[in-house]
Structures are given as structure tokens and as C-alpha cells.
Amino acid sequence: MDRKDLQELKTIVGEEWVSTGDSVRELHSHDESFHPWVLPDVVVWPHSTEEVSRLVRWAYDHKVPVTPWGAGTSLEGNPIPVKGGMVIDLQEMDRILEIRQGDFQVDVEAGVVYKDLNKELRRYGLFFPPDPGAAATIGGMIGNNASGIRTVKYGPTREYVLRLVVVLPGGEVIRVGNRARKSSSGYDLLRLFTGAEGTLGIVTEATLRLVGLPENFMALRATFPTVSDATDTVFQVMSSGLVPSAMEFLDAEVVKVLNRDRELELEESPTLLMEFDGYSEEGLKAEMAFVEGICRENRSLLIDKGIGPDERNRLWEIRHLTFESIKRAHPGLEPLIMDVAVPLSRYSEMVAFVKEEVSDLTAYLFGHAGDGNIHVVVMDRPGDEARWRRVQEANRRVVLKALELEGTCTGEHGVGIGKREFAAREHGEALEVMKRIKETLDPHGLMNPGKIFP
Ligand SMILES: Cc1cc2nc3c(=O)[nH]c(=O)nc-3n(C[C@H](O)[C@H](O)[C@H](O)COP(=O)(O)OP(=O)(O)OC[C@H]3O[C@@H](n4cnc5c(N)ncnc54)[C@H](O)[C@@H]3O)c2cc1C
Known part of the structure; x- marks a missing residue:
């Protein structure tokens, strides 16, 4: 330049x-x-x-x-x-433009950080549920169709996008969607731009649907003798008709690293963390008793539980510390984070496969179990070619297994650079249609080039 x-x-x-x-x-x-x-x-x-x-x-x-x-x-x-x-x-475009409490909606610029948004919305008794943990912007969350621990009940970002202002690759500005609660009008361009990873245009403003802050919480931490006891519990809770607001799996190795890093004394066994939210304590207590029954049927070793936000925070704190504790335990090593999702009925099979596949690596398995989403953090040295090839081969085999089980190569992190090689296998002929859309909107291939397509 x-x-x-x-x-x-x-x-x-x-x-x-x-x-x-x-x-x-x-x-x-x-x-x-x-x-x-x-x-x-x-x-x-x-x-x-x-x-x-x-x-x-x-x-x-x-x-x-x-x-x-x-x-x-x-x-x-x-x-x-x-x-x-x-x-x-887009970080300078960080204004919350209008909160319409009665409509449960907010207009924001794309650079608003969702945690700041939720801080502001709390005053109105509202929240924006997708929660990727990191300090992400709304534009980046729309770009990746981000989700998080509450997606199991509340859904990913895509389900909250009502209206977008998008700058197309030639500079034209379009407005997509409306403020109605539902619409059957025309092609669903909101869904096209959400999850497009910035390859079709730049989102500058969004109208987001919001949810009322729940009145009450119940949280439960259960440990199990084996991984399959824990993952079978996930399937049984989810297929019972109950709707947890969060349901996370932590492998024993993750609990060990948390104990060491945070000086905790948790049982070093496969662990499930669950949260239910609702309006009445009685309703939550009844749900808790039902879930405890399922855990015990699956040989749960210990159940720690509580009602109310303080108890929820106590039981859930470890999940928020996981990634940092893993990184701190291995100074000098870099993480590769696997991210696949499968149908819930195949979750136990997928987790068992992953455990075996990474057994010779420094690997930590956890995930948004209620969504059938698995993450493995593998710590290693990208500079060591032979080792890193082994790590990438494990990642590849895990993705191929997820596809074989009719899942996806990425539950929430997006395709980016890392998952491009799987696009054809996952999408088949539909990938050609995606290419045609890309070529129509971005004929010179200038908008975030080198992503999504192999
Ligand atoms: C510790 C940690 C935990 C994480 N956990 C989760 C998790 O649980 N769930 C999850 O989904 N993700 C998770 N992530 C990944 C990441 O935080 C999310 O994908 C997040 O949505 C990215 O937002 P960002 O603002 O950082 O976007 P960026 O990383 O800056 O961009 C994301 C993509 O969107 C595009 N983009 C950015 N802004 C715009 C815009 N205005 N218009 C169009 N395209 C745009 C970019 O080009 C890029 O392709 C995690 C990351 C970390 C570091």
C-alpha cells in the first residue's frame, strides 16, 4: 500500500x-x-x-x-x-443503540462486546443468552454463529438475530430481516450471513431477540466411575423431556488439572455439571430429584447440588476456569482445540472414540454435552513437526468420526482455516451451491479470503 x-x-x-x-x-x-x-x-x-x-x-x-x-x-x-x-x-462501533424492553429486543452496533451488553440488559431484567466465554463482539458471534454453555436450552446466536445491516463486498448496504417475532417472507438471508465468518459481507448493526432473566437456578455436580456412565446420563437426562439450561461434561484429567491449578479437592472422576433455571423453587426441586435419580441409576459416585445463584456460581466456577488452568499447567506448549458435535444418541460412542484416539497425547476432554458437542484441548509444540503431525492426525480422525456419526466438523468455532479440508465431505453437492453464493456476492474473492472453502 x-x-x-x-x-x-x-x-x-x-x-x-x-x-x-x-x-x-x-x-x-x-x-x-x-x-x-x-x-x-x-x-x-x-x-x-x-x-x-x-x-x-x-x-x-x-x-x-x-x-x-x-x-x-x-x-x-x-x-x-x-x-x-x-x-x-469494528471495535469502535460499540454503541448499544436502543433497548426495547417490551419487545424483548435490542439494537446494537457490531463491535459491542456481549458481556458488556448483558451487564446493561441486567438492569432491564433481560439477557442475550449465547455465551462463548471469551470477550467476543456481537459481530464476531454472528460471524461464527457462536454458542456456549446455555445453548442447550436457549440456542446459538443464529436464533437471536432478527435484523442485520450488512455491507456487501462491493460496498452496497442492505438491511435484512425485520422486528416481528416471526416472518415467512422471502429467502432467509439472516441465516446466510450468520455463520458466514465475514466471507459474504460485514455486519455493522444487528437487532437481537432477548430473553427474560430467569428468577431461580438449580445446579448439580455429579461424578461417575466411568466416562460412559457420565455420557449415558447425558442422553437419559436430555431424552427425559427435561430441559437443562446447561449440561457440561469434564473428563477426569480436566478435574485433576483444576485441582492442581486452583488447589481444589474435587473427586478426580468423569464429571457432569448441570444447571436448570425456572420460576419456582418447588419446580426446580422436583426436577433436581428426577435428575438425581437418573445419575444414581448410572452409578453416580457423588452428587453436590444447590439452589439459588450463589450455589450455582459455586458449583459452576470450575467450568469457567477450565481453559486457563489447562494452559497454565503446560507452560511453553500451545493448545489445539478440537470441536465436533454429533447427534445426542451417538455422544457416548463419540466420546469413547475420542478418549482412545488421544490417549497418547496431553489431552483434556470436555464439552457442551447437552448439545452433543465435544472439545479436546491438546497441549503440544507446533514447532515439533513429528509431534504436531500426530496431533493434527488425531484431530482429523476425530472429525471424520463425527461426520461418520452424522455430526459436524465444527459445533461452534466455525470452519476458518482449520476445518476447510472437511467442507466437501460434510456438505457434498451443497458446497457447490455455497461457492456459487460466494461468487455472486463476492466475484473477486476479496471478503475474508481463504476461509470456509477448501
Ligand atoms: C477461551 C475461549 C473459549 C471459547 N469458547 C467458545 C464457546 O464456548 N463457544 C463458541 O462459539 N466460541 C467459543 N470461542 C471462540 C470465539 O470466542 C467465538 O467464536 C466468538 O464468537 C468470536 O468473536 P470475536 O468478536 O472474537 O470475533 P473474531 O474472532 O474477531 O471474528 C470471528 C469471525 O467473524 C468475522 N467477523 C468479525 N466481525 C464481523 C462483522 N462485524 N461482520 C461480519 N463478520 C465479522 C471474522 O472475520 C471472523 O471470521 C472461545 C474462544 C476462546 C479464546
Whole structure:
């Protein structure tokens, strides 16, 4: 990029919102994954849809690749600017525009961090349920169709998107969706842009559906003699008709690392964490008794339980610490995080396969069990070619098994760079249709190139 190019970008967003500095480019060259860093040529911070539109139009005219950037917390290389060019960082567009309490809706700019949004919504007795844990932006969550521990009851991001403002790869601005609670009108472009990983356009604003904050919580931690006792319990609870608001599995190795890192004294066995929310304590107590029965039928060793937000926080704290504790236990090693999902009836089979597959690796298995979603954090050295090849081979075999069980190569982290090789196997002929959509909207392949497609 020459001086004239940079001057043109500065005319659009202002002098201080364009940077070619090394540290800024470095910060925007990688996400939270192990995928190789690639420096963009320039980073820009727009403040309005109009500025985004002018930047994208400029890039289109100059054939410069564009990569949208939320907070860079992805785990599959999704926002890495693999072809260089311009990174458009949306973090300055972080206004909560309007909360419509009576409609259970909020209008936000794409750079709002969902945790900040939920802090604000709490005052209105509302919340936005998808919760990926990291400090993600709404734009990045829409990009990846993120989900989290409450998806088992409340669904992924996609189910909360009512209306979007999107800048297409040529710079045109479109408005998609409406504020009605339901609609049968036309093709569902909301679903097309949600989960597109920024390859079809840049979301600048969204109207999100919200949910009332539950009045009460019940939480339960149960340990089991074997992994299959725990995973069978998952299937039985989920198929009983009860709807937990969270249902997580932790392998014994995860509990061990938590004990060591946090000086806890938890039983080092396969563990399930569950949460139920609702309005009456009596209702929750009845559900708890029913769930306890299922746990005992599956030889549960210990059940620790409680009602109310404090008890919920006590029992759930360990889950929020998991990733950090694993990383801290292995200084100098890097994580590869596997992420597959299968139908619930195949969850036990999938987990057993994964355990066997990673048995010779430094691996920690956990996941959003109620969604049939499994994560394995494998700690190793990407620099050690032979070892890293073994780690990637394990990842590959786990994905192929998930596909064989009619699951998906990614439950929530997206395809990014890491899962592209599985796209054809997962989508078959439908991948061709996806390519045609991409070519129609982005004929020069400038919008977040090198992602999703093999
Ligand atoms: C410790 C940890 C735990 C995590 N746990 C979960 C989890 O439980 N569930 C889960 O789903 N994810 C999880 N993630 C992954 C990640 O946090 C989510 O995918 C998150 O939604 C990414 O948001 P972001 O703002 O960081 O987006 P980025 O990483 O910056 O971008 C994500 C993708 O969206 C695109 N994009 C960004 N902004 C826009 C926009 N405005 N318009 C269009 N496209 C855009 C980017 O180009 C990229 O392809 C975790 C990550 C970490 C580090």
C-alpha cells in the first residue's frame, strides 16, 4: 500500500483510525488458535456503516482483500488476514443503540462486546443468552454463529438475530430481516450471513431477540466411575423431556488439572455439571430429584447440588476456569482445540472414540454435552513437526468420526482455516451451491479470503 492509498483511507475514517504500525498489524495477524500469523498491510477502525461501506468500496475498486475483525478470539483462524490487505476492526462501533424492553429486543452496533451488553440488559431484567466465554463482539458471534454453555436450552446466536445491516463486498448496504417475532417472507438471508465468518459481507448493526432473566437456578455436580456412565446420563437426562439450561461434561484429567491449578479437592472422576433455571423453587426441586435419580441409576459416585445463584456460581466456577488452568499447567506448549458435535444418541460412542484416539497425547476432554458437542484441548509444540503431525492426525480422525456419526466438523468455532479440508465431505453437492453464493456476492474473492472453502 502506498502513501496515496493510505491517504485515501484516512480521508474516509480520519487520520488516527488508520494504522500500518508493526504492533497493531501484529495484534491483527492472529486469533487464539495455533494457525500461522499473517500480517495485514493496514488496519482501520470505522465509526459508522457509511464509513465501512466507503472502505469496502475502496477495497473493491483497488482489489484489496478485506477481513472483518471483532475481538480476534476465534479458534480456527477465522479472522486471520491470510492474503494480507485491510483488516476492518469494528471495535469502535460499540454503541448499544436502543433497548426495547417490551419487545424483548435490542439494537446494537457490531463491535459491542456481549458481556458488556448483558451487564446493561441486567438492569432491564433481560439477557442475550449465547455465551462463548471469551470477550467476543456481537459481530464476531454472528460471524461464527457462536454458542456456549446455555445453548442447550436457549440456542446459538443464529436464533437471536432478527435484523442485520450488512455491507456487501462491493460496498452496497442492505438491511435484512425485520422486528416481528416471526416472518415467512422471502429467502432467509439472516441465516446466510450468520455463520458466514465475514466471507459474504460485514455486519455493522444487528437487532437481537432477548430473553427474560430467569428468577431461580438449580445446579448439580455429579461424578461417575466411568466416562460412559457420565455420557449415558447425558442422553437419559436430555431424552427425559427435561430441559437443562446447561449440561457440561469434564473428563477426569480436566478435574485433576483444576485441582492442581486452583488447589481444589474435587473427586478426580468423569464429571457432569448441570444447571436448570425456572420460576419456582418447588419446580426446580422436583426436577433436581428426577435428575438425581437418573445419575444414581448410572452409578453416580457423588452428587453436590444447590439452589439459588450463589450455589450455582459455586458449583459452576470450575467450568469457567477450565481453559486457563489447562494452559497454565503446560507452560511453553500451545493448545489445539478440537470441536465436533454429533447427534445426542451417538455422544457416548463419540466420546469413547475420542478418549482412545488421544490417549497418547496431553489431552483434556470436555464439552457442551447437552448439545452433543465435544472439545479436546491438546497441549503440544507446533514447532515439533513429528509431534504436531500426530496431533493434527488425531484431530482429523476425530472429525471424520463425527461426520461418520452424522455430526459436524465444527459445533461452534466455525470452519476458518482449520476445518476447510472437511467442507466437501460434510456438505457434498451443497458446497457447490455455497461457492456459487460466494461468487455472486463476492466475484473477486476479496471478503475474508481463504476461509470456509477448501
Ligand atoms: C477461551 C475461549 C473459549 C471459547 N469458547 C467458545 C464457546 O464456548 N463457544 C463458541 O462459539 N466460541 C467459543 N470461542 C471462540 C470465539 O470466542 C467465538 O467464536 C466468538 O464468537 C468470536 O468473536 P470475536 O468478536 O472474537 O470475533 P473474531 O474472532 O474477531 O471474528 C470471528 C469471525 O467473524 C468475522 N467477523 C468479525 N466481525 C464481523 C462483522 N462485524 N461482520 C461480519 N463478520 C465479522 C471474522 O472475520 C471472523 O471470521 C472461545 C474462544 C476462546 C479464546
